[in-house]
Amino acid sequence: MIEIVNLVFHYPDGRAALDKINLVIHPGEKVALVGANGAGKSTLLLHLNGILQDEGLVKINGFEVNKQNLPKIRSLVGMVFQNPDDQLFSLTVGEDVAFGPIYQGFESHIVDDKVKNALSDVQLSGFEDRHPFHLSGGEKKRASVATVLSMSPEYLVLDEPTAGLDPKSRKELMALLKTLPQSLIIATHDLKMALDLTDRVILINHGKIAADGKTKDILLNEEILHENDLL
Amino acid sequence: MIEIYQHQKSYIHLLNTRVKTLFTLVFILCVSLSPTGTWPAYLLFLTVILAGIILSRLSFKLLLIRSLISLPFVLAAFPILFTAPEPHWQLSINEKIKILISQPGFERFISIAIKSWMSLLAAILLSSSTHFEELLSALRKLGLPKPIVSILSLMWRYLSLMIDEGRSLARARDSRSAGKSNVRTIGWRAGVTGKMVGNLLLRSLERSERVYAAMAARGYTGDPLYRTSKSFTKGDYWILTCGVMLCLLILAFAILSQ
Amino acid sequence: MLPGKLFMHIPDGFLSIPVSIVLWVVSIVVIGIALRKTSKQLGEKEIPLMGILAAAIFAGQMLNFSVTGGTSGHLLGAALVTILLGPWAAILVMTSVVSIQALVFQDGGLISLGSNLFNMAIVGVFVSYAILTVVNKIIKSEKTALFSSSVIASWFSIFIVSLGCAVELVLSGTSPANIAIPAMASIHALIGVGEALITLGAISFVYTARKDLLKIGSASKSTNKGILIGGSVITIILAILSPMASSHPDGLEWVAEKQGFLSVAQDSIYNLIPDYVMPGLTNEAVATIIAGIIGAAVVFVLIIGVAQTRKKTSS
Numbered sequence: 047m048i049e050i051v052n053l054v055f056h057y058p059d060g061r062a063a064l065d066k067i068n069l070v071i072h073p074g075e076k077v078a079l080v081g082a083n084g085a086g087k088s089t090l091l092l093h094l095n096g097i098l099q100d101e102g103l104v105k106i107n108g109f110e111v112n113k114q115n116l117p118k119i120r121s122l123v124g125m126v127f128q129n130p131d132d133q134l135f136s137l138t139v140g141e142d143v144a145f146g147p148i149y150q151g152f153e154s155h156i157v158d159d160k161v162k163n164a165l166s167d168v169q170l171s172g173f174e175d176r177h178p179f180h181l182s183g184g185e186k187k188r189a190s191v192a193t194v195l196s197m198s199p200e201y202l203v204l205d206e207p208t209a210g211l212d213p214k215s216r217k218e219l220m221a222l223l224k225t226l227p228q229s230l231i232i233a234t235h236d237l238k239m240a241l242d243l244t245d246r247v248i249l250i251n252h253g254k255i256a257a258d259g260k261t262k263d264i265l266l267n268e269e270i271l272h273e274n275d276l277l
Numbered sequence: 278m279i280e281i282y283q284h285q286k287s288y289i290h291l292l293n294t295r296v297k298t299l300f301t302l303v304f305i306l307c308v309s310l311s312p313t314g315t316w317p318a319y320l321l322f323l324t325v326i327l328a329g330i331i332l333s334r335l336s337f338k339l340l341l342i343r344s345l346i347s348l349p350f351v352l353a354a355f356p357i358l359f360t361a362p363e364p365h366w367q368l369s370i371n372e373k374i375k376i377l378i379s380q381p382g383f384e385r386f387i388s389i390a391i392k393s394w395m396s397l398l399a400a401i402l403l404s405s406s407t408h409f410e411e412l413l414s415a416l417r418k419l420g421l422p423k424p425i426v427s428i429l430s431l432m433w434r435y436l437s438l439m440i441d442e443g444r445s446l447a448r449a450r451d452s453r454s455a456g457k458s459n460v461r462t463i464g465w466r467a468g469v470t471g472k473m474v475g476n477l478l479l480r481s482l483e484r485s486e487r488v489y490a491a492m493a494a495r496g497y498t499g500d501p502l503y504r505t506s507k508s509f510t511k512g513d514y515w516i517l518t519c520g521v522m523l524c525l526l527i528l529a530f531a532i533l534s535q
Numbered sequence: 536m537l538p539g540k541l542f543m544h545i546p547d548g549f550l551s552i553p554v555s556i557v558l559w560v561v562s563i564v565v566i567g568i569a570l571r572k573t574s575k576q577l578g579e580k581e582i583p584l585m586g587i588l589a590a591a592i593f594a595g596q597m598l599n600f601s602v603t604g605g606t607s608g609h610l611l612g613a614a615l616v617t618i619l620l621g622p623w624a625a626i627l628v629m630t631s632v633v634s635i636q637a638l639v640f641q642d643g644g645l646i647s648l649g650s651n652l653f654n655m656a657i658v659g660v661f662v663s664y665a666i667l668t669v670v671n672k673i674i675k676s677e678k679t680a681l682f683s684s685s686v687i688a689s690w691f692s693i694f695i696v697s698l699g700c701a702v703e704l705v706l707s708g709t710s711p712a713n714i715a716i717p718a719m720a721s722i723h724a725l726i727g728v729g730e731a732l733i734t735l736g737a738i739s740f741v742y743t744a745r746k747d748l749l750k751i752g753s754a755s756k757s758t759n760k761g762i763l764i765g766g767s768v769i770t771i772i773l774a775i776l777s778p779m780a781s782s783h784p785d786g787l788e789w790v791a792e793k794q795g796f797l798s799v800a801q802d803s804i805y806n807l808i809p810d811y812v813m814p815g816l817t818n819e820a821v822a823t824i825i826a827g828i829i830g831a832a833v834v835f836v837l838i839i840g841v842a843q844t845r846k847k848t849s850s
Contacts, residue, residue, distance in 0.1 A: 393641070481591070
């Protein structure tokens with residue numbers, strides 16, 4: 047379970063990016079985080095595994111997000127960043143997918159198994175020795191997902207997963223995300239994807255939760271969408 | 278393009294990285310410490326490094342080319358040809374210009390060139406048969422402080438990132454310039470260069486922060502963890518001892534035969 | 536003429552054993568202090584910054600400027616790192632780069648690594664820091680102080696480091712003083728201009744876009760008296776030594792006569808981005824005179840600055 051209590055975050059210049067966020071996400075839930083640019087979606091995501099920490103409390107499966115618990119938290123929450131070029135920083139896809147498990151302290155042969163499984167989960171079997179630079183946009187995205195799947199997280203956090211993908215790659219990615227058993231927390235502008243993939247929508251506006259409820263109730267309500275600059 | 282590691286499944290590649298690293302250090306030190314003009318000892322050192330290269334199954338031609346590319350720093354030794362003491366050889370270019378080349382200086386120059394080249398081959402052999410991260414992990418285990426190791430491991434990842442950013446920046450510049458950059462003044466060009474470097478630095482910096490966040494999100498702590506970092510076995514210990522003894526013997530031979 | 540790039544990273548075989556040992560010891564001690572001083576301050580913001588600056592310096596030191604005739608030299612980067620990280624973290628970044636160049640790329644020897652660390656990681660940073668501090672005390676306006684101190688510190692760091700290299704070569708008996716010092720000084724006086732412009736470019740970008748990064752370096756600014764004094768002393772001693780040695784005309788004549796020999800080194804294979812290479816300044820005499828004037832002027836400013844800070848601390 048992810049619990050967020052009174053989370054506040056200020057940008058370095060003093061502006062409030064998140065203003066008293068309170069939130070509970072249960073295991074297995076598929077949640078879409080929607081909101082206009084600059085609403086605070088990405089900032090909220092970065093708090094889920096302790097990249098950013100400020101005032102307030104974030105708890106993952108009962109563990110408070112703090113410096114001590116970071117290794118545990120980072121195994122529980124897999125984070126896929128928006129730009130795959132930032133996510134894929136190694137010289138081969140295999141090395142990148144192995145990065146997380148190595149830091150989790152697994153033995154070499156287990157790491158190899160995890161890499162193999164994660165790559166086959168995202169349908170990139172045999173891509174171990176490919177350079178990330180030479181992958182297509184869709185392949186990069188799926189490889190990014192594999193880099194956290196290999197860590198066997200319970201929660202999968204994705205920032206704008208469909209941004210910049212062509213229709214075919216987008217479809218492939220959505221098909222992949224549908225098959226994953228993990229909880230999904232997806233920050234996105236892609237309302238169609240949210241409708242297709244998630245049961246719950248949390249709407250963020252100016253650092254506050256503006257609406258929280260069933261996906262259909264919120265995303266099919268034009269009034270709410272208008273109010274929050276999403277239409 | 279930065280990765281200099283070349284994959285092979287050779288004895289040298291599989292050897293414990295700490296053994297390789299320590300041996301390379303000792304080898305280079307012994308080579309550097311052997312006195313000028315001890316040619317037989319140089320030959321023995323060369324045999325050792327050639328044996329290593331053959332065992333590594335790396336392409337000798339490739340290592341040779343790489344060693345020659347990095348070799349121009351031997352030219353730093355060039356002035357010795359003229360500054361070292363008598364006796365001199367005299368070269369006359371024409372009546373006005375005569376060049377005096379010192380004979381001891383010549384011997385020293387050639388010695389430095391050969392020694393540098395052998396040290397270079399040893400370093401190249403190490404870096405082509407070992408992943409950079411693996412090398413850092415070995416250096417960490419050998420006692421190199423953690424901050425320095427973290428800086429180096431990030432540096433390595435960021436180098437290719439920076440070249441990436443540099444390329445896209447250069448493309449953006451080229452697509453806007455008419456191609457006649459030579460006509461401007463030095464100051465103008467230096468200014469443009471300064472701004473480009475600033476821009477490049479800033480772009481790389483921002484990207485490095487994002488990459489670092491992605492690394493941290495997957496548990497990165499600053500320690501290089503290379504997964505094949507094996508434990509130091511008795512066999513490794515013996516191999517290292519023999520290798521070091523060999524180098525020391527050749528060094529002793531060099532000093533005695535001086 | 537001595538190839539500048541090459542002599543910033545002194546290879547093995549050029550320094551006498553006593554010089555090498557002394558500088559190894561000094562370097563280890565100072566780097567040890569730096570490690571202790573930085574152990575608390577390194578956080579999620581500093582570490583990637585250190586990594587990217589190390590990468591920038593590594594790349595920058597491969598980027599050659601061709602200066603005069605057959606000579607080329609490379610950037611140092613010590614001033615830039617000192618501005619952004621403060622002196623102790625800067626020493627660690629420079630140490631990392633210089634060590635890995637020696638170990639993996641054989642750029643500079645292992646026995647001479649101690650002195651290369653001393654020159655580039657310690658003297659470079661100390662001098663930069665001393666000048667940054669002094670100029671920042673003299674000039675009141677924050678922005679002017681930042682930009683002018685960046686320029687002066689980068690020019691001086693590279694110039695003084697080159698003099699340090701030259702003095703070590705002289706002390707080792709490798710090169711006579713009237714050859715090594717003016718040759719190194721005149722080349723690096725010019726490279727220093729490139730270094731200064733590039734540092735200025737980088738700093739002004741950081742200033743306009745990421746002012747928050749400038750705080751990391753200045754956080755540790757006022758507290759390092761040891762580095763300030765050490766850097767000032769090194770700067771003054773070496774800067775006064777150089778014009779004195781440069782007055783030996785026979786040394787310069789010799790260099791000019793032999794200049795043709797090193798044209799081989801002109802087109803360095805390391806040129807990553809050929810367009811960046813500055814065109815050669817062909818007139819050696821003019822270059823040397825300009826270098827001398829710049830040097831004298833900066834020394835003058837520096838001495839006034841040191842005097843003023845002393846006045847301040849005593850009152």
